[in-house]
Amino acid sequence: MIQTEGLTKQFPGGRAGTAITAVEALTLDVKEGEVFGFLGPNGAGKTTTVRMLTSLIGPSSGHATVNGFTVGRDDDHIRASVGILTETPGMYDRLSAEKNLSIFANLYGVKDVPGQVEKYLRLLGLWERRGDEVGSFSKGMRQKLAIARALLHEPKVLFLDEPTSGLDPEAAKLVRDFVAELKTEGRTIFLCTHNLDEADRLCERIGIFKTRLITVDSPANLRRRLYGRKVVFHMKRLDPAWAEAIRALPFVKEAEAVDAKLVVGLDAPEDENPVILRRLVELGAEVQFVGELRHSLEDVYLQLVNRPA
Amino acid sequence: MDFKRIQTIIDKEWAEVFKNRLVLFTIVLLPLIFTALPLGLLYSTRGAAASGGDVTDLPPQFLQACGTIPAGDCFQIYLLNQFMALFMMMPLIIPITIAAYSIVGEKTTRSLEPLLATPITTEELLAGKSLAAAIPAVLATWGCFVIFMLAAPLVGARPNVVSGLFFNPVWLLAVFAAGPLMALIAVNLAIIVSARVNDPRAAEQISAVVIVPLLAIVFAQIAGLIVLNLQFMLTALVVLAVLAALLIAAGARLFQREIILTKWK
Numbered sequence: 001m002i003q004t005e006g007l008t009k010q011f012p013g014g015r016a017g018t019a020i021t022a023v024e025a026l027t028l029d030v031k032e033g034e035v036f037g038f039l040g041p042n043g044a045g046k047t048t049t050v051r052m053l054t055s056l057i058g059p060s061s062g063h064a065t066v067n068g069f070t071v072g073r074d075d076d077h078i079r080a081s082v083g084i085l086t087e088t089p090g091m092y093d094r095l096s097a098e099k100n101l102s103i104f105a106n107l108y109g110v111k112d113v114p115g116q117v118e119k120y121l122r123l124l125g126l127w128e129r130r131g132d133e134v135g136s137f138s139k140g141m142r143q144k145l146a147i148a149r150a151l152l153h154e155p156k157v158l159f160l161d162e163p164t165s166g167l168d169p170e171a172a173k174l175v176r177d178f179v180a181e182l183k184t185e186g187r188t189i190f191l192c193t194h195n196l197d198e199a200d201r202l203c204e205r206i207g208i209f210k211t212r213l214i215t216v217d218s219p220a221n222l223r224r225r226l227y228g229r230k231v232v233f234h235m236k237r238l239d240p241a242w243a244e245a246i247r248a249l250p251f252v253k254e255a256e257a258v259d260a261k262l263v264v265g266l267d268a269p270e271d272e273n274p275v276i277l278r279r280l281v282e283l284g285a286e287v288q289f290v291g292e293l294r295h296s297l298e299d300v301y302l303q304l305v306n307r308p309a
Numbered sequence: 310m311d312f313k314r315i316q317t318i319i320d321k322e323w324a325e326v327f328k329n330r331l332v333l334f335t336i337v338l339l340p341l342i343f344t345a346l347p348l349g350l351l352y353s354t355r356g357a358a359a360s361g362g363d364v365t366d367l368p369p370q371f372l373q374a375c376g377t378i379p380a381g382d383c384f385q386i387y388l389l390n391q392f393m394a395l396f397m398m399m400p401l402i403i404p405i406t407i408a409a410y411s412i413v414g415e416k417t418t419r420s421l422e423p424l425l426a427t428p429i430t431t432e433e434l435l436a437g438k439s440l441a442a443a444i445p446a447v448l449a450t451w452g453c454f455v456i457f458m459l460a461a462p463l464v465g466a467r468p469n470v471v472s473g474l475f476f477n478p479v480w481l482l483a484v485f486a487a488g489p490l491m492a493l494i495a496v497n498l499a500i501i502v503s504a505r506v507n508d509p510r511a512a513e514q515i516s517a518v519v520i521v522p523l524l525a526i527v528f529a530q531i532a533g534l535i536v537l538n539l540q541f542m543l544t545a546l547v548v549l550a551v552l553a554a555l556l557i558a559a560g561a562r563l564f565q566r567e568i569i570l571t572k573w574k
Binding site for chain 1: 320325418422426566
């Protein structure tokens with residue numbers, strides 16, 4: 001649904017007349033119906049990438065297609081067929097929520113303008129406030145209205161640039177829940193976010209990006225690739241000899257005693273946990289709980305982003 | 310060109326302007342003052358017209374043009390003719406507030422990016438913005454001219470003055486043809502400025518300055534340096550039409566989406 005190959009964007013303004021590279025040789029393939037997380041630090045080039053993919057700005061080199069249309073050649077078609085939630089909602093504050101949406105519905109050539117406006121105002125819980133000036137809305141309400149605006153023309157591809165940025169936890173949850181709902185409708189969602197928990201919950205795959213694409217994978221695979229799989233055995237008491245015994249098992253990659261816990265590195269815990277458990281019981285251990293150690297996506301992200309190029 | 314999109318932009322601009330009472334007030338106030346001024350002058354010179362007044366200071370070519378009209382009426386026509394300039398200034402000045410804010414205002418409220426993300430073309434966007442600013446200015450000018458025409462006989466204009474002014478092709482061309490062209494020129498200049506600055510105040514100030522050359526014509530007429538006769542007006546209309554067309558084309562060329570989006574902080 002979204003394909004890029006060597007997509008690069010340079011801006012003039014570097015030292016001694018050189019260009020500043022905002023996006024370098026980005027190659028991506030986002031599948032239809034996928035929620036793809038695009039993660040990177042501030043200034044990494046995420047917004048520039050979204051602007052290129054929504055035909056707001058042109059690439060310096062490389063190639064990209066969105067929804068079957070080529071960036072730089074079919075820009076009008078791309079703009080008509082994608083929805084975008086920009087970093088800031090950018091609504092017309094003096095106009096009502098209904099008027100704001102009607103304007104955009106008309107610009108997108110929506111056939112049943114009042115019907116679509118009503119549908120999304122209701123879906124996002126803003127119908128009762130439809131006649132109020134947007135200037136009187138809270139940040140969360142404005143963000144919801146901006147999401148409604150991005151959906152009015154029922155785009156197959158949706159670009160969301162920091163959808164929960166600056167929102168309080170309740171508003172952020174509302175927005176996240178709505179994005180999760182969109183996911184079930186089969187839309188392709190390109191989600192730029194700083195919120196790693198959000199990416200972890202919503203995205204099938206994430207791309208970690210800092211001017212160049214560092215890696216792309218599912219959050220679970222990224223954890224596995226960086227940290228392997230680790231299982232923690234909580235015991236009443238831990239004898240250091242037990243760790244030695246477990247380490248001696250052929251499939252165990254590592255085993256470390258931490259207080260009364262034994263942290264064991266495994267490839268296939270589903271098959272190997274019962275063997276370890278049996279061995280520990282044989283050794284006289286009283287196992288209280290067993291659980292997989294889960295590294296946060298934040299750990300993964302920080303490790304990848306701060307790794308030297 | 311999709312006229313529905315142009316109409317949507319006009320509708321949006323007007324909805325915003327008419328919600329802002331201060332902007333609305335500044336748009337309405339000026340035409341009212343410019344209409345009241347000549348009417349006041351007409352009222353104060355009604356005695357001079359009746360008595361014949363002193364016309365020796367009038368330019369000789371104007372006196373010649375008066376022909377057989379009584380000297381007092383000629384004096385009144387001469388004075389009111391200077392106010393033709395006001396009706397030509399109205400379409401220049403009224404739309405500046407709306408036009409200067411049109412693009413830079415969208416930048417400050419961050420609404421430009423979502424707008425440019427729609428399928429609207431640059432030409433449609435600029436046409437919508439231009440017409441939204443120019444139409445109220447032209448309508449206000451025409452409305453004020455009609456009020457002036459209707460009120461003039463009531464405040465002392467003699468029949469000779471009424472027919473000499475209001476059924477004069479120079480006046481009619483000035484108000485009904487040059488006015489809209491001047492509005493388009495002023496609006497497009499203001500929009501070009503608006504697209505290239507980052508501060509609404511700067512946009513308004515610079516826009517006010519760029520209409521000075523157009524105001525120069527108006528003041529040259531007041532100062533008696535040029536006489537707005539039919540030949541001058543027809544030539545001016547051609548020049549204005551060419552200028553308006555050039556500015557509309559330049560506006561679309563100078564409106565670079567990428568620079569506007571990426572340079573704006």
